[in-house]
Amino acid sequence: MALLALGPVAGFSQSPAPKVTAKPAAKAAAPVRSRTSVQYAKGFTLSYVGNYKVLTILSPFEQKTTATRYLLLPRGTARPTGFTEAQVIELPIRTLVGLSSMHVALADFLGASNILVGLGSFQYVSAPKVRQRITEGKVLEVGQGKQLNNELLVAQHPDLVMVTGWPGESLPRFQTLAAANIPVLINSEWVETTPLGRAEWVKVMAALLDKEDLVNQKFNQVVRDYQRLAASTRNVAKRPTVVVGMPFKDVWHVPDADSYMAQFLRDAGTTYPWDKTRAPSGSLALSFETVAPVALAADYWLHTGSTKSKAEIVAQDARYTAFAPFKRGMVYNNNRRTNAEGSNDYWESGAVRPDLVLADLIKILHPELLPTWQLRYYQQLK
Incomplete structure (x- = not known):
């Protein structure tokens, strides 16, 4: 919830009202300092431009590969010119609905299980912290595919709904959520052809959480350990x-x-x-x-x-x-x-x-x- 700047309240003080001066214009958000880069994954790109990020998800389901672009903006900042077709996601996301167990893994890897407020199904969840949140009633079961409960999602109004990029799961299918100004992000990690490429989708979640420094540290260690093991054989x-x-x-x-x-x-x-x-x-x-x-x-x-x-x-x-x-x-x-x-x-x-x-x-x-x-x-x- 945004904080409101309140002026003097009538009757609060007996002193004369202070002189009112023009409020200075809000400063533009500072440039993004924490960054990461994509080395192994082929299904998404991530770039940094000034104070915002551009995330592009590649959809390989058509004969000609299509791309879905997202503008990741600091909360409350104005949309930059250009990218008229891009969907805006305000950062950092505070609440997430994930429709796949992979989305649970991405959040849990970064110590952010607490942002999950909805899941496609409770059955396919392993992370202990998320199962505890389910037990405490802090996570809703919202269904998947044709059983997706749009009404429940609109009422919950999460910062982001993350879906799996199966054939036919394109953004137009989520018009109800778009009309309610709920961003939908397509995650297609399952099409990656290498284990490290698949795992590198944690960087998508890190970009959404402004946790690039953390993902660089943790993912780079996974890479080092994986490569050392592969070399041994x-x-x-x-x-x-x-x-x-x-x-x-x-x-x-x-x-x-x-x-x-x-x-x-x-x-x-x-x-x-x-x-x-x-x-x-x-x-x-x-x-x-x-x-x-x-x-x-x-x-x-x-x-x-x-x-x-x-x-x-x-x-x-x-x-x-x-x-x-x-x-x-x-x-x-x-x-x-x-x-x-x-x-x-x-x-x-x-x-x-x-x-x-x-x-x-x-x-x-x-x-x-x-x-x-x-x-x-x-x-x-x-």
């Missing part, structure tokens, strides 16, 4: 073969060459059979018969859906017992940090801590390189 004598995932409705989706998961596997020192195969969607839709020959001879099997035991795997399909990693007990799933509500923290904090995810993978695949590391996101299925 470059000259390993054996690069074990891995198979990833499980079929869903008779289709086995595996990461394609341009996916961030494929980059994880490269940096973890593996032999991944589809490391050179590309697909428009970021994953390859294969049949069981295509993947099975690889799985029959693979060294490790990763990401087995929601299963928590080998028995659960067999219950889905007895043919899995023939896979070499199943026989050898080399099956690892990324669901170690799943809470009572069913939220898997791998998809939340793991998205902004790729260094910890990579450490887990190296511990599994090359345990001699990290003898004291304890698995954080992964667990071996028994």
Whole structure:
């Protein structure tokens, strides 16, 4: 709430009223001093011009990539000339509605969980501080997609609603919020092709919070740790073969060459059979018969859906017992940090801590390189 400058109140003093002088014009906001730069992410750009920031989100869903531009202005300052199509967001944001668990991770990474006042769904939230806010009734469940509760959002009137940039989730779809002067920011981190590029979206949140100095410090440490871990596997004598995932409705989706998961596997020192195969969607839709020959001879099997035991795997399909990693007990799933509500923290904090995810993978695949590391996101299925 803006503070009002109040003049003398009648009757408050017996002294003569002071002489009224013209109020000096408000000074322009000082230039932005704290800055960050984008090094790994390809889905957004951030620039600093005088006292404001220009954030551009690239939408890769059309044949010709489109861009959505935002002017990030100090609260109460006038809109600069130009950028007539840009949406204005006043800084720093004080309240945020996030429609994805990734948005929770971005805020939590910067110690700003308290700005979250709304979530698309309570089910997919892991951060303890945010779950506590939910328990205390400080966060509203606002729905997603066609179930988005626009009336509730308009009544709440947050400083910003952050949405996931799926195909069709363009700004015109949020006309009701725009009419209520509620900014909507499209977050498309999921299209990034590297783990560090995906994690670097924390810099979008930092720009919204005026926390560039903090994000530079924390993210740069993540980068250093990630790169040190990746370097440790470059000259390993054996690069074990891995198979990833499980079929869903008779289709086995595996990461394609341009996916961030494929980059994880490269940096973890593996032999991944589809490391050179590309697909428009970021994953390859294969049949069981295509993947099975690889799985029959693979060294490790990763990401087995929601299963928590080998028995659960067999219950889905007895043919899995023939896979070499199943026989050898080399099956690892990324669901170690799943809470009572069913939220898997791998998809939340793991998205902004790729260094910890990579450490887990190296511990599994090359345990001699990290003898004291304890698995954080992964667990071996028994």
